[in-house]
Amino acid sequence: xxxxxxYIHFNGNAEEAFTFYxxxxxxxxxxxxxxxxxxxxxxxxxxxxxxxxxxxxxxIGKNNVLMGSDTPAQMGKHNEMETRSKISINAESKxxxxxxxxxxxxxxxxxxxxADSPWGSYFGMLRDKFGIEWMVDFNLKFxx
Numbered sequence: 001x002x003x004x005x006x007y008i009h010f011n012g013n014a015e016e017a018f019t020f021y022x023x024x025x026x027x028x029x030x031x032x033x034x035x036x037x038x039x040x041x042x043x044x045x046x047x048x049x050x051x052x053x054x055x056x057x058x059x060i061g062k063n064n065v066l067m068g069s070d071t072p073a074q075m076g077k078h079n080e081m082e083t084r085s086k087i088s089i090n091a092e093s094k095x096x097x098x099x100x101x102x103x104x105x106x107x108x109x110x111x112x113x114x115a116d117s118p119w120g121s122y123f124g125m126l127r128d129k130f131g132i133e134w135m136v137d138f139n140l141k142f143x144x
Contacts, residue, residue, distance in 0.1 A: 002100060007088040007135055008068040011077050014053040021058055021066060030065065031057040035072070038118065049073065055119070065090075086125070086133040094122050097138040104128050104136070 010017055022029065036050035052070040059065050067088055071078060091097035101114045107129035114124025114136060121139035128134060 002092065002096060003063060003090045005065045005067060005088045005090060007086045008066070009071045009078055009085070010053075010068060012049075012052060012070050012073075014056060014068050014070045018053075018056050018058060018066075018068060025058065025060045025066070027059055029056060030059050031055060033119065035070075086135050088135040088137060091136060091138045094138050097122055097124075097136050101126065101134075101136040104134050 008014075008017070018029070032053065033055040034050065035052050035054045038054050049070065049072055052072075053068070055067065055069050057065050057067045089097075089100055091100055097114060101124050105126045105128070109127045110124070111127060111133075112123070112125040114122065117123040121137050123135070123137045123139075125133070125135045
């Protein structure tokens with residue numbers, strides 16, 4: 001069965017927000033990746049935002065992970081009075097990830113096709129036909 005975890009986007013203050021969440025929920029960050037850590041051929045340049053958070057994960061309880069990132073300036077700013085979240089689904093296999101991604105994308109818009117990612121997981125993003133944003137991921141690190 002797939003698990004569902006919230007993924008929150010910020011206008012440059014993700015680290016501050018997640019430090020606060022850590023103070024509330026306890027625990028330790030499972031992952032912190034900054035834009036400067038993400039170098040791959042053909043990828044965008046984030047020199048002015050090198051220290052910003054590309055991905056951060058805070059396990060909460062036994063089976064939940066709160067995740068987030070800063071949105072690069074080139075992608076615009078979030079209206080903080082509107083929703084800024086995607087629903088992140090961690091599948092138990094590539095086949096399950098494909099089935100979920102393909103099912104949710106029917107009638108919707110694929111933002112990033114599901115494929116092997118530069119950070120080592122099988123990943124894709126889409127907006128479903130109702131406007132809900134989803135991220136589908138298969139990552140063995142969360143299966144341990």
